[in-house]
Amino acid sequence: MAPMPPMPSTTLPKDESEWRFHDTGYPSEWVEMYRSSGFHPINLGDTFKNGQYRVIRKLGYGSFSTVWLARDAVLVTIVRPLALRSPELILGGKIGSSIDIWSFGCLIFELLTGVSLFSVVVYFEDDRESTDDEHILQMNDILEPLPDVWLQKTWTRARKYFGPERERLGPIADGQNEPYVDDPLELRLKEYKPKDIDEEAGVITSLIRSILRYEPSQRSTAEELLKHSWFHE
Structure with missing residues (x-):
């Protein structure tokens, strides 16, 4: 299972070379600009809604990922779009x-x-x-x-x-x-x-x-x- 990603700094990088990812051209949010409700990195095993949903499959990498399969720990079911x-x-x-x-x-x-x-x-x-x-x-x-x-x-x-x-x-x-x-x-x-x-x-x-x-x-x-x-x- 991938480790949890580090939380971004509260301040934005001052120089372009300090950004951790290159622009992919997709509508994603930079890791350093992560804020709640925006697009953000997803790792297999990450959980949402107080641990109810655990990510099993995702699509994408870097700063842009779409979860397409998760396990519901409360209802014990498979959840997908x-x-x-x-x-x-x-x-x-x-x-x-x-x-x-x-x-x-x-x-x-x-x-x-x-x-x-x-x-x-x-x-x-x-x-x-x-x-x-x-x-x-x-x-x-x-x-x-x-x-x-x-x-x-x-x-x-x-x-x-x-x-x-x-x-x-x-x-x-x-x-x-x-x-x-x-x-x-x-x-x-x-x-x-x-x-x-x-x-x-x-x-x-x-x-x-x-x-x-x-x-x-x-x-x-x-x-x-x-x-x-x-x-x-």
Whole structure:
């Protein structure tokens, strides 16, 4: 476990050479300028909220890190950002290492584009069902149609959003409102990707699709991903 980072001085360095990190160009806060509620260095094992959340996985280094997996010491559960949740975390399926593979696929898109693949927002803390439903609907639009077993059994609220012929209903169950449909993965990547990966776009979408499979056993394994050509070019 990494040691806790030293607390910064109360005064800012007088000379540029005294700064401990180089500018990465990302929206981060210098270590020497650390103040509560700002961006700051994260080490594996760090805790938040009086020790309740312990960092298990993070993304980034130096002055900029994003926590994407933590353990809740009070509820004894795994905590991760809503947009990185795999289907089995939402629908109550069997949990395994493949949930990390799913999160990795989402992060590939986010790192390349600067936006989340799935836009998941909690509007009301006491209405997580709506948040979960919106997440599943985005999977249907962005990735591929949901499995029949989800609509018929696993996802108990599916009939609120899909008719008997799998037609999409509006936000209200009677379907009177026009439903919003998200663009598929390929169009989302085309819209948000930087210009310097134009030639790689097809390979990238194929890679992400090999990861974001609804059935955990069908997702690429970590070993398979390490051998993928895109990581060696």
